[in-house]
Amino acid sequence: xxxxxxxxxxxxxxxxxxxxxxxxxxxxxxxxxxxxxxxxxxxxxxxxxxxxxxxxxxxxxxxxxxxxxxxxxxxxxxxxxxxxxxxxxxxxxxxxxxxxxxxxxxxxxxxxxxxxxxxxxxxxxxxxxxxxxxxxxxxxxxxxxxxxxxxxxxxxxxxxxxxxxxxxxxxx
Numbered sequence: 001x002x003x004x005x006x007x008x009x010x011x012x013x014x015x016x017x018x019x020x021x022x023x024x025x026x027x028x029x030x031x032x033x034x035x036x037x038x039x040x041x042x043x044x045x046x047x048x049x050x051x052x053x054x055x056x057x058x059x060x061x062x063x064x065x066x067x068x069x070x071x072x073x074x075x076x077x078x079x080x081x082x083x084x085x086x087x088x089x090x091x092x093x094x095x096x097x098x099x100x101x102x103x104x105x106x107x108x109x110x111x112x113x114x115x116x117x118x119x120x121x122x123x124x125x126x127x128x129x130x131x132x133x134x135x136x137x138x139x140x141x142x143x144x145x146x147x148x149x150x151x152x153x154x155x156x157x158x159x160x161x162x163x164x165x166x167x168x169x170x171x172x
Contacts, residue, residue, distance in 0.1 A: 021050035038159030
């Protein structure tokens with residue numbers, strides 16, 4: 001059984017994951033409207049990943065006999081000046097998510113809730129990957145600029161990204 005503190009914190013994380021999903025869906029729609037289909041695809045895959053993350057937390061709460069409490073999700077931004085700006089916003093957002101996950105991990109540790117701590121360990125590793133992906137794309141966009149053949153080629157590269165459900169979701 002989850003403590004009330006852990007259950008409340010996990011429910012708050014579900015809300016944060018849903019906000020993240022909406023952010024990335026908004027980014028996807030922004031770049032799709034600009035004709036940047038590859039960039040739109042990259043953000044759409046991010047959207048699907050965030051939904052999967054929320055589902056992992058929901059499944060976990062239910063597995064532990066807790067109660068999932070879905071709350072309203074605040075509005076997200078809808079425009080970005082450039083792809084580089086969107087990826088910089090992505091990195092800053094992922095740093096905030098990393099802090100949320102780390103705080104949850106510390107809370108589980110302090111409450112000696114080792115099952116929750118172990119479930120969160122996957123997310124700790126995932127956040128390293130999320131931040132690295134954003135940094136890599138920032139570097140690429142900084143290198144090639146916002147127009148020309150380099151942008152076209154990077155857009156094509158990002159169009160090839162596909163969604164794979166997180167292993168932690170398929171294990172359940």
